[in-house]
Amino acid sequence: MSIDRAGNDVLVTDPESATRSLLEVTDLRVYFASARQRVHAVNGLSYRLQAGRMLAIVGESGSGKSVSARALLGLLPHTAQVSGSVRFDGTELVGLPEREMRRRRGADIAMVFQDPARSLNPTMRIGTQITEAVRAHSDLDRNAARDRAVELLRLVRLAAPQRRFFEYPHQLSGGMRQRVMIAIALAASPRLLVADEATTALDVTTQAQIMELLLELQQRLGMAVIMITHDLGLAASYAQDVIVMYAGRAVEYAQASTLFTRVRMPYTRALLGALPQLEREPHTLLPVIPGQPPDLSALPAGCPFRPRCDAASDDCATAPPFAEHEPGHWWACWHPAEETSQDGASR
Amino acid sequence: MAVVDAGAPALADQPMAPRRRGWARGLEIVVPATVLGILAVACFLGPLVLPIPDPIGGNVLESYLPSFSPGHLLGTDPNGNDILARILHGGQSSLTVALAVNLLGLLVGGTLGALSGFAGGITDTVIMRLLDVLIAFPSLVLTLAVAQSLGPSQTNTILALAFFSVPAFARVSRAATLRLRELPFMAAAGLCGTPVRRVLLRHVAPNIAPQLITFAMLGMGIVIVIEGALSFLGLGIPPPAPSWGNMIAQGQQSLSATPMLVVWPSVALFVTVLAFNLLGESLRARWSRQ
């Protein structure tokens, strides 16, 4: 997707890097093996991400979005089996030996997690937790690392960074802790930041602040960002590209503007439709999606959304391919919506 | 602000290796339970059924016979008594004492702790302070003192050990009850106006039972060892009646010459305690997963 929103070619300084994406995920599959069964968390996910762009991966719980993100960094437990291809700047990450992977974690790709209260070590000063990340990928001595850490705290707009350096996580508020997590992630100047439900545990106001911060950092540092969320509104407001995941696979993929105005997938439409809206008459029932997400240990053949889809037919017994049916707009459905959605959640 | 607050003795604690296959898990419970079953049957029914000589009143001329001698599978002790017979009879006393002590602890201590935890307030504080005193009290002293003055016997041993088993169970029971009290369904029961006795019997008891039973399993091992220690010091089951402890003490005197006198009762002791520990661990792992 090296075209901008107006459809013009983006001016690039390095023609080769323009065609080579920063991150290329092809047919990523992850399953968890236990004694009795296999849980297929990710079933053939593919996407491309260019440098400096923000991609939102949207889906409900169990859609595989978090698992796919952790697979990028090799942070899954031993019971996970990963196959497929993940190319970061040309290097294949799947199957990379652990020592090589460690060099890339934090330095090339960094992650911010959901619950900052639990994601920070409660008995370690936050300054140390940042310098640890700094020194893992550089030869800076303690003092230089400390300076860098304070600089990072300033970058994430944490007040009184010198003092905060010596404090412990429980002395900070939720929003402040998340800023610290972001500072940790930025420590080695990664080119890709993955925010896994980074704002879910925060209240709405703080959420907005953190998202603004991420956006600002992205533009300032030229980082690519993958934003994983179940919040469509958030995705629409901040991301440039959006993937919708269901049952471990991508079902729709487009730029944000396109996705929310020209929705195709019945699932995405249903998700958008289920958002509460001011324009509706009061006391109307929220159109919820009937049924339950599928059991990932026993996935049926064919389209996984079929049992819950009102546009389903016998064709759907065969899994629809995920293809670029329109320029820049991919989906996997035999019966995509024809009309432009009137109540798209574009803001 | 002690992290480990259940007052559990040294053994009750962390899980072993994580998930194993289903059938292996079942095995973890079945095998030790079977071993214990065989042991109990052997000790209590064996002497009645099998042609085993009496544990006391042996012929001195037949003393110090080695293992696998004819008529004496494990040999004889300094007094000519058959060691196997003594081990089986000794097992009877050890198991009886352990069972009695833990049962008393479970019933009395468990109830006390549950009441204390449930009632809260002053009652709770007072009971807990009293239990703290008992727990801080060096138990061996009291047991020794009691044994010294009242004379060693099986009953006295049971009473003395129960004195310390009760507070230990009470602590575990109280901690479990306190955790239970936080749960919403307890508040619901209270709001429904359920009488206290009913709440305790139908809600508290079944929920704290697993922890108490697991604790009791580990307690069985502990009490058997302590009873052995008392007998070893001459203050438990009095000779000539056999106890694994006093057999070991007796064997100590000729340790270098006839080590088997110590080895056989030690093996019996080890196997029994190991079985109880494994069973307790497996039960705890099974129940905590639910």
Add this chain to the structure above:
Amino acid sequence: MTAVVDEGPPASLAARLVASPSLRLIGKRLLTAVPILLGVSVLSFWVLNLIPGNAAQQLLGAEATPEQVRALELRLGLDEPAVSRYLSWLGGALTGDLGASLVSDQPVTELLWSHLAVSGELVLLAFLISLGLAIPVALLAAYKPNSLFDRISMIVSISGLSVANYVLALLLVLVFAVQLAMFPAIGFVPLGESVGDNLRSLALPASAIAFPLFCFYTRFLRGDLVDQLQGEDYIVTARAKGIGPWQVLLRHAFRNSTFGLITVVGLNLGTLIGATVITEQIFALPGLGQLMLQAINSRDFVVVQACVVVFAVVAVGANLLADLLYAVLDPRIRYGSR
């Protein structure tokens, strides 16, 4: 919102002490420790008094005449009511006078010190050995859970915990003293005489006590480490930074495990008393356990009472120390919350 202790103009020492959360905790615990110790001393006094058998009678033997017994009773003050005897004992105890042995007339405090030194050294060695081995073993086991090393160490641990301490002691004597003749089977050599011989005489008894402790600590620590490595989010964050596995294990998981370990060590110190009695008996060490055993046998109640109180003080004190360390080291307690 900030650390309570080092913000704002310097308050008076008293005000700062009252405000510090960890010191307040310590103070509270000290306050509860006192009634417990008092309770123990009362209980012990009461129990010892209940034991039938007149102390004076015992001391003089069966042939003593009633007048001799009566005279001794008066001299020892055994004719007074129990309550007043307890109170005078308590008064003496608080000023450091624990009375004199009924048997040898030696001041009890002297006896206690010399015997405490032996038991103390024994227990200290046992802890050093057990922790010194348990920590590396647990770390290695947790580094690769379910590896061969892990499984073997866990099997050894649970088996080790099932061995009675006196059995183990005898086994050690059999192997190391009798067969291999590396260490003495009995006897104690004081530190003053020869450090080498002192350590040799304590090697087997300390190992006998240390082995079950080692088993327990290994299982405990390994369990705690693995729980963290598998369940805690900050471990994932640490890995995501790209730091190596040993660093994750040591700087994050082990660091947090030390709190639980401290508490457990404190608890163990209290229950260790039982182990020392038997071990000292087997190895003929002149320690506190041995003293108490002899005193019980000879009805020397003054010494027994003193020993009981000392043991209780050690148990309660160790617990208190553990809580104290916990309060000081855990930043969540030291700095309170916002």
